[in-house]
Amino acid sequence: MLFLIILILTFASGYFLPWWVVAIAAFLSALVIGKTSRQAFWSGFLAVFIVWIVLALFKSIPNDHILATKIAHLFNLPGWGYILVITGIIGGLVAGFAALSGVLLKKAFEKH
Amino acid sequence: MKFTKAFLSIAFTLALIWALQTKFGPVPPLGKFLSPADGFWQNAESKHILAAHNLKLTGVTGKVTVKYDENRIPHIFADNEHDLYYAQGYITATDRLWQMDIQTRQAAGRLAEVLGPNLLEMDRYHRRMGIVYGAEKTLKAMMQEPAIRQMVLAYTEGINAYIHQLGPREYPLEFKMLDYAPEDWKPINCAFLLKLMSETLAGGSNEFAMSNILKQFGAKATNDLFPDYPMHEDPIIPIGTKWNFKPLTIPKPSAGFSAQMNDNVKRVVKEEGIGSNNWAVSGSKTANGYPILANDPHLNLTFPSIWYQVQLSAPGINVYGVSLPGSPCVILGFNNNISWGITNVDADVLDWYQVKFKDDKKNEYWYNNKWNKTSRRVEAINIRGQKTLYDTVIYTHHGPVVYEDKSKTTDHSPDFVPVGDALRWIAHDESDELMTMYILNKGKNYADYRKALTYFNAPASNFVFASKDNDIAITPNGKYPLKYKDQGKFILDGTDPADDWHGWIPFDQNPTVKNPPRGFVSSANQSSTDQTYPYYINWSFAPYERGKRINDRLTVMQKATVDSMRILQTDTYSIRAQDIMATMLKYVDASKLDKNQLAVLQIAKGWNKDFAANSTGATVFNAWWIKLYGLIWGDDFANKNLQSNYPSMDRTEQLLLKEPNSKWFDDIRTPAKETCADMVTKAFTSAVTDLVKEHGQPGESWQWGKVKKMEITHLTQQEALSSGNFESGGTGSTINALVNGHGPSWRMVVQMGPTVKGYGILPGGESGNPGSFFYSDMLKIWQQGQLKELLFLQSPTEASGRIKTVVTIGSK
Numbered sequence: 049m050l051f052l053i054i055l056i057l058t059f060a061s062g063y064f065l066p067w068w069v070v071a072i073a074a075f076l077s078a079l080v081i082g083k084t085s086r087q088a089f090w091s092g093f094l095a096v097f098i099v100w101i102v103l104a105l106f107k108s109i110p111n112d113h114i115l116a117t118k119i120a121h122l123f124n125l126p127g128w129g130y131i132l133v134i135t136g137i138i139g140g141l142v143a144g145f146a147a148l149s150g151v152l153l154k155k156a157f158e159k160h
Numbered sequence: 161m162k163f164t165k166a167f168l169s170i171a172f173t174l175a176l177i178w179a180l181q182t183k184f185g186p187v188p189p190l191g192k193f194l195s196p197a198d199g200f201w202q203n204a205e206s207k208h209i210l211a212a213h214n215l216k217l218t219g220v221t222g223k224v225t226v227k228y229d230e231n232r233i234p235h236i237f238a239d240n241e242h243d244l245y246y247a248q249g250y251i252t253a254t255d256r257l258w259q260m261d262i263q264t265r266q267a268a269g270r271l272a273e274v275l276g277p278n279l280l281e282m283d284r285y286h287r288r289m290g291i292v293y294g295a296e297k298t299l300k301a302m303m304q305e306p307a308i309r310q311m312v313l314a315y316t317e318g319i320n321a322y323i324h325q326l327g328p329r330e331y332p333l334e335f336k337m338l339d340y341a342p343e344d345w346k347p348i349n350c351a352f353l354l355k356l357m358s359e360t361l362a363g364g365s366n367e368f369a370m371s372n373i374l375k376q377f378g379a380k381a382t383n384d385l386f387p388d389y390p391m392h393e394d395p396i397i398p399i400g401t402k403w404n405f406k407p408l409t410i411p412k413p414s415a416g417f418s419a420q421m422n423d424n425v426k427r428v429v430k431e432e433g434i435g436s437n438n439w440a441v442s443g444s445k446t447a448n449g450y451p452i453l454a455n456d457p458h459l460n461l462t463f464p465s466i467w468y469q470v471q472l473s474a475p476g477i478n479v480y481g482v483s484l485p486g487s488p489c490v491i492l493g494f495n496n497n498i499s500w501g502i503t504n505v506d507a508d509v510l511d512w513y514q515v516k517f518k519d520d521k522k523n524e525y526w527y528n529n530k531w532n533k534t535s536r537r538v539e540a541i542n543i544r545g546q547k548t549l550y551d552t553v554i555y556t557h558h559g560p561v562v563y564e565d566k567s568k569t570t571d572h573s574p575d576f577v578p579v580g581d582a583l584r585w586i587a588h589d590e591s592d593e594l595m596t597m598y599i600l601n602k603g604k605n606y607a608d609y610r611k612a613l614t615y616f617n618a619p620a621s622n623f624v625f626a627s628k629d630n631d632i633a634i635t636p637n638g639k640y641p642l643k644y645k646d647q648g649k650f651i652l653d654g655t656d657p658a659d660d661w662h663g664w665i666p667f668d669q670n671p672t673v674k675n676p677p678r679g680f681v682s683s684a685n686q687s688s689t690d691q692t693y694p695y696y697i698n699w700s701f702a703p704y705e706r707g708k709r710i711n712d713r714l715t716v717m718q719k720a721t722v723d724s725m726r727i728l729q730t731d732t733y734s735i736r737a738q739d740i741m742a743t744m745l746k747y748v749d750a751s752k753l754d755k756n757q758l759a760v761l762q763i764a765k766g767w768n769k770d771f772a773a774n775s776t777g778a779t780v781f782n783a784w785w786i787k788l789y790g791l792i793w794g795d796d797f798a799n800k801n802l803q804s805n806y807p808s809m810d811r812t813e814q815l816l817l818k819e820p821n822s823k824w825f826d827d828i829r830t831p832a833k834e835t836c837a838d839m840v841t842k843a844f845t846s847a848v849t850d851l852v853k854e855h856g857q858p859g860e861s862w863q864w865g866k867v868k869k870m871e872i873t874h875l876t877q878q879e880a881l882s883s884g885n886f887e888s889g890g891t892g893s894t895i896n897a898l899v900n901g902h903g904p905s906w907r908m909v910v911q912m913g914p915t916v917k918g919y920g921i922l923p924g925g926e927s928g929n930p931g932s933f934f935y936s937d938m939l940k941i942w943q944q945g946q947l948k949e950l951l952f953l954q955s956p957t958e959a960s961g962r963i964k965t966v967v968t969i970g971s972k
Contacts, residue, residue, distance in 0.1 A: 062196060062197045063197070065197065067192060067197045067199070071177055103197070106196075107196065110204075110207055110208055111205060111206060111207070113204075114204070114931065115200065115204040115930060118880050118930050119200050121879070138194055138195075139195065142173070142177060142191065145169065145172060145173040148169050149170040149172075152169045156165070156166045
């Protein structure tokens with residue numbers, strides 16, 4: 049569920065809001081419906097990892113990956129696939145840690 | 161505990177976001193740069209191109225139609241001139257905004273503001289050379305001419321209309337890489353661009369080195385080694401052309417200059433290959449009976465391409481050619497009636513004056529037998545991540561004192577600037593070169609051509625011309641200071657009015673020729689005239705080889721076609737080898753060569769003097785000659801104050817051909833007395849040793865195209881965005897002058913006639929975006945030495961299968 053919500057929010061914001069909005073989306077979602085630390089981190093990570101890769105491919109496939117290939121070479125990477133995965137990991141890490149923060153904050157306020 | 165954990169996690173997440181939003185050294189902010197929402201992915205252009213779309217822009221007064229052809233070259237049709245230049249600004253910015261921004265910053269000395277302290281010294285140099293001072297004056301002149309004022313303002317408005325549409329995600333890739341934002345375009349940027357051209361083509365000098373040479377060797381040897389006219393020459397204005405004007409009185413040499421020349425006073429190597437070719441052939445020598453014009457300006461080749469192809473059409477104007485991104489108008493091109501092109505003259509329009517200050521305050525300087533006040537100009541240089549630097553520059557009536565004492569220089573200051581000297585440079589003067597272009601763009605005939613040229617000051621250019629009326633002409637044109645002979649060959653005396661520039665050569669006395677009997681005109685940066693021209697323009701020009709080859713070929717050419725011109729533009733035959741190879745082979749002592757060296761000698765002997773990409777003979781000749789040149793002068797010019805400013809190739813050839821017993825052949829560092837033959841043989845053996853070391857045994861790896869480095873580099877110097885090394889023929893002294901990243905930045909051939917036909921090619925593409933299919937789509941055709949027929953539409957409704965996209969622009 050958390051995964052799906054972060055995925056939808058990231059996807060929706062991807063076209064008009066700055067990149068770091070994914071962190072807010074993941075953080076707030078986890079704050080509301082997050083359960084465990086592990087579940088929150090991986091939901092955030094995977095959701096944004098997937099969305100960023102899909103959005104990047106939307107631009108890169110009609111471009112025959114000519115730009116992605118050049119940027120990969122700029123970072124001394126052999127091909128466009130590498131820069132695509134790194135893009136996903138960076139987005140994933142930001143959302144993962146944001147979701148983790150959300151769920152930890154939620155737990156801090158929960159009464160037992 | 162739980163709160164601590166939550167707090168730590170939040171703090172870590174925020175730190176991560178901050179780190180990904182920040183630029184570290186040359187690495188762009190990774191989060192911003194890699195995210196699909198803001199980052200580089202947004203610059204990946206789709207191969208699916210819209211066939212038609214509409215734009216609404218504030219400021220457009222009528223309707224503008226832009227038709228893009230298969231190379232994405234825009235053909236702009238507007239209802240009036242305001243809209244035409246507005247649209248030119250807008251459309252150029254869509255393809256080249258970052259290039260326009262960075263080139264302006266380079267000229268204006270504002271690179272450190274966005275690129276950081278590493279660029280500070282370059283900025284200081286540009287400020288202290290007085291480029292901003294000159295651009296401000298030029299802007300004033302441009303704004304006084306109503307037509308130019310309107311044009312520059314409309315062009316600026318168009319660029320800004322585009323900039324204001326952009327959000328960070330739409331910024332061109334390089335802004336994202338370097339992490340800064342585009343700023344509004346200002347009319348002065350157009351002036352900066354012209355000053356940058358002056359700097360590239362007329363901003364170097366070797367007067368400092370020449371003065372040191374004079375000091376070391378004395379006047380007699382200096383005049384012998386650095387003569388005022390070369391042995392080999394084939395000047396631009398044909399020999400024997402009569403000067404039908406009464407020249408002004410030539411100023412007298414100053415007392416100081418005369419004393420230097422009498423040996424009484426004890427007191428930057430120019431690169432071959434920054435040159436260009438142009439020519440026009442009269443209808444009497446062409447297949448269709450109308451003139452053909454050709455032009456290929458050689459510059460440091462870059463991505464994005466230096467030039468931007470465009471067709472500009474409005475009532476009263478329809479012109480096609482290449483423009484400079486950041487300047488309105490077509491700079492080199494044609495219309496239905498005329499065509500024109502330019503090469504660099506290399507006039508002596510930059511001089512250094514030794515200043516005598518009264519004291520350390522430097523408020524006064526000695527000139528004309530009295531103390532005169534200096535003025536000061538404060539340059540504020542913004543530096544990314546640091547405080548603004550305020551740099552004060554002292555001015556005398558000559559111009560800026562670039563480095564008034566050693567404390568103002570750093571290790572990165574250019575060697576050729578003499579400390580303590582004031583600079584007088586044509587780029588400091590107001591000028592209105594855009595008026596030249598404006599008149600040429602609309603020009604109908606020879607009279608318009610002559611009128612246009614009167615507005616052109618700098619950089620002085622050889623303007624070639626051809627018209628439908630069957631006129632051809634060439635004019636080494638610019639604003640030339642009136643000087644005594646050789647005034648400015650050495651550093652001048654800033655205290656003596658006799659060393660000042662003495663006014664100007666009248667425009668109508670600039671060298672020019674129209675319809676000469678030989679049936680063609682041409683230029684390749686060689687001497688403008690023979691020695692009968694009454695005025696001094698410069699004491700040295702580019703060597704004559706390219707000009708000689710062009711003239712030899714055009715002389716014998718009959719029934720010329722566009723293809724004959726294309727073949728000539730890509731000619732790689734070496735006149736230098738023709739002049740000296742036989743003599744070098746005569747002097748080489750075969751008895752001193754081993755088996756391997758003898759085999760290489762055979763390659764040299766069998767060579768056809770063509771610098772073709774697959775030629776091994778070219779490689780041997782080139783290495784041998786460069787080695788010989790270095791061996792002859794390296795010992796005598798070892799003093800680093802001489803800045804390796806060796807005598808010219810032409811003078812060295814003269815030594816080889818006519819003065820084999822000259823003392824200059826002797827290597828003064830050895831006890832033995834070397835002769836010409838010794839040096840030629842030594843040069844040969846050590847050239848072979850070097851070639852074997854670098855490329856192995858003679859064979860395919862010795863081919864000229866494999867040995868010579870040639871690459872088109874992106875302006876950021878990033879290899880990933882550059883062309884990569886490619887094989888090519890030619891060298892600096894052949895017509896197809898491809899060497900060290902220099903070469904033909906645009907090749908154009910125009911066949912005049914009832915229907916004009918243009919052909920041309922860029923070494924790159926129209927788009928400056930590395931993520932575009934049009935970034936380097938024309939490079940291959942250029943590499944093959946082919947041209948494309950240019951689509952010159954006569955009206956916005958003319959149908960053509962080559963039009964791929966139509967954009968209609970209306971007012972908002």
